[in-house]
Amino acid sequence: MAYTPAMLESIARVDASRQARLSATFPRMTPQERDDVLRRFHPDYITAAMREIRLGGCKGDRAPLELAEVLEAPPQLDPETFTLQEGDLDTDVLIVGGGGAGASAALLAAQGGASVLVVTKLRFGDANTMMAQGGIQAADQPNDSPVTHYLDVMGGGHFSNDPDLVEALVTDAPSVILWLEQLGVMFDKRPDGSMSTIHGGGTSRKRMHSARDYSGAEIMRVLRDEVRSHPESIRVLEFNPAVELLTDGQGRVTGAVLLDLETREYKVVSARAVILTTGGGGRLHYQGFPTTNHYGATADGIVLAYRVGGKLAFLHTMQYHPTGVAFPEQIVGQLVTEKVRGLGAQVCNVQGEQFVFPLETRDVEAASFIRECKDRKRGVETPTGQPGVWLDSPMINLIHGPGTIEKELPAMVRQFKGFDIDIVRQPMLVYPTLHYQNGGIRIRPDGSTGVDGLFVAGEAAGGIHGSNRLMGNSLLDITVFGRRAGAAAAAYAVGQEAGALTLAHLREWNRERAALGLTEGRPAPILLPDYTRHIRAVRKEPLVPVV
């Protein structure tokens, strides 16, 4: 698993150029150069990988082929035969998804006096939040301000972001950091107690707060533990993803149908308000890319919301994280945190030469890596044919002193060490990997969607980041909008009468599909990707007939 002789030869060139590179970082691109590399090399610009959505409220919008397919898919439940009783479970606020947004929403909804039920597909906390390594942005340093943060977010998103959402994001950011710290999150600090912050791609101030390179894990485990401290108001039901929302037949969302993944039984939940915090869809593997996302990231939330009339935004833009692992093969596509570049590591081609400023925005950085490999043919090729460029991690200890990598990047050191690569002494081979859904369900600053009773927060929401999110604004967005949606949903829900539970919207959906001649298709949400290799026929029915 250690590097091949050809790769070691290239690494020798990276080693040879390191001393000179320490004092000369490749310059930033001009706005024109950024625009050019994006248009020519970013996957979002490959028109053959996109198509128009043929039905629903955003008919005509473009989305990746794989996403358009699940958006147009038939539902899992048949509205003509599925029986809806009173509801097996009753709650003021139902939260679908147990990542950082869901946990934040649960805490604020409970604070707002609501009874809360959190349902999760896998375990509570099995979410992209847990995997976020680099950090969380907040303009809390004296030389920074929410105004500067606002400008960075808008520019990073190519000025297409929803300004109301960006204002909420940057204005809430410092108070969210304080809230997390009050809950017990251990942020990296300087000896005097001030926050130890660094740059991320596209930031004009050092405002990236971190917790070593377990930033998301630290936030998630604290939020999860806090939720578990409130069993009187928050129930958690694991392995029970939502497969459909319920409406009262007049457009208001009144609950959901869950599928218990272990007993294979459906459960009906009656809720005064529903918050979707289902995360993104990296496991749909757009354009065949590997992904950094967790196992359950299958775009369920946007499928569910779309069928009840939720509006979608920016679905044609995905974030390809520039530094996915390109070698060893076993962990291809997994995340190498942007913190590595934030700490000073540069990027080099097969010749050991820099070719891009290390902290361009993620879309520009990723497009530059693709150009270096595909167009300029100066990438490194692995034995499986996977291209990559070098991320020169050994620079970090030269810049900040011995031991920095081990202290700041323990997860990265551990992961590569498991495959006999020592990132303290050797660079990492990286290539863009599918990381994040920039778009999603359109929300207002309070997480509401325009559909009565339906709220959304986290990666499932769209508009905050425009067409490109900056590093550190996702851990921020899940907490900011998770909290806002939780509070707003509780205010909406408490005191509401329970609504009728119907699948009327599915009748409409099925009619629209039939009118377009769409009779086939794999039902969605798909819940989990299919990675199982079957070489023989598989029996789908239960072994014992249900009596």
Added chain:
Amino acid sequence: MGGEGTAVDVDTIPVYVMGQRVEVPPSLTVLRALEYAGYTLTRGAGCRAGFCGACATVYRLKGDPHLYFALACQTVVRPEMYLAQIPFFPSRRADYRIEEMAAVPGTLFTLYPELLRCLACGTCSKACPQGIDVRGYMAAAMRGDIAAVADASFDCIACGLCSARCPVEETQYNVALLARRLYGRYMAKRSEHLAERVREIESGAFRQGLAELRALDEAGLTSRYNARDIEA
């Protein structure tokens, strides 16, 4: 198409999944090998990248008396590996409200009195797939040294293998989680600039600056963005 990567090897090796022999390519991780062998995972798989602790795995190797511990997503299969996943283990979590506590030495063993039964046998450390010195932080916990527990346990992913192996029924990772929360809330030095910035925002200090930016059209905003000064 991509996805989770395909096996590049033609040859296969035998491994045993809960006693059943299956043939899998030697380049695969344990997680991918299970899927290659026809298993569909619901339990026992989460982030698939070493951060969530869902895929805790115990194995033996043929002819080797030792027991080994690993994360299925970060470990490559070896010939004659005898595998079992431990996707869940019952744990004890004390009832507490972090805002009602004090970061004093007694807090840990008041809430987790079983802490004092620790034998310092080190079985937990041997079982940790993260290579954490669990015995060391448990010793610190017995001394009531919250800061040391918080620091030494930081990379814990709560897979539960330490607890599964403990002869005196500790739930080490929950003790560690409590220590970290106590440290983060009560012991870490406050950030004055953070509290100050929150006060400024509450007093509306940035409303005008934001309104000014929001009043600009795209060309105006673009030129402000391109001209912004960037901290070195």
